[in-house]
Amino acid sequence: MAYAGGGADVRRNPQEIAGRSMVIVDDDRPFLQTLSRAMESRGLSVETAQSVEEGKRLIVERKPDYAVVDLRVGSGNGLDVISFISDTCPNARSIVLTGYGNLPTAVSAIKLGASDYLAKPADADHVIKALTAPDGEKADPPENPMSADRVRWEHIQRVYELCDRNVSETARRLNMHRRTLQRILAKRAPR
Numbered sequence: 720m721a722y723a724g725g726g727a728d729v730r731r732n733p734q735e736i737a738g739r740s741m742v743i744v745d746d747d748r749p750f751l752q753t754l755s756r757a758m759e760s761r762g763l764s765v766e767t768a769q770s771v772e773e774g775k776r777l778i779v780e781r782k783p784d785y786a787v788v789d790l791r792v793g794s795g796n797g798l799d800v801i802s803f804i805s806d807t808c809p810n811a812r813s814i815v816l817t818g819y820g821n822l823p824t825a826v827s828a829i830k831l832g833a834s835d836y837l838a839k840p841a842d843a844d845h846v847i848k849a850l851t852a853p854d855g856e857k858a859d860p861p862e863n864p865m866s867a868d869r870v871r872w873e874h875i876q877r878v879y880e881l882c883d884r885n886v887s888e889t890a891r892r893l894n895m896h897r898r899t900l901q902r903i904l905a906k907r908a909p910r
Contacts, residue, residue: 741785742785744786805832814850
């Protein structure tokens with residue numbers, strides 16, 4: 720099958736991805752750089768974006784075979800990018816990554832055209848497996864998934880950042896006592 724950026728059937732073996740194109744849309748610069756390097760080391764041609772608008776522009780320009788999109792991209796919504804990919808590059812495979820998630824969001828992502836929905840931090844091998852899994856099949860679960868304590872901690876950190884690091888506002892939104900939140904924020908991330 721000839722390579723035709725965004726138009727080729729990209730449900731293939733993880734070993735057969737060399738030379739394919741990928742767009743990664745995430746506003747977390749360190750994670751974006753790490754995932755990008757990992758994907759390039761596996762033979763993919765990678766372009767990155769840190770906003771919904773920049774991601775859409777890259778999709779139009781590059782017509783990628785694969786896309787990895789964070790659920791929350793700055794003040795935008797990664798589901799807008801997933802929908803745009805489905806309309807612009809119907810044969811492209813995409814997944815949604817998120818540090819926190821819920822069932823309704825996962826269902827929305829799949830309905831909009833995402834192949835899978837993975838929790839951060841997802842390693843590059845798991846991302847490749849999710850992107851190349853045949854339709855109707857899900858990639859195997861990760862060997863070392865985040866613990867429930869880590870998922871909770873990640874969620875609290877995300878809300879704290881969204882509240883501009885305001886402890887009182889974060890505690891109110893999480894329906895948590897302010898001192899309890901302060902103790903959680905003072906501790907290191909659980910494993």
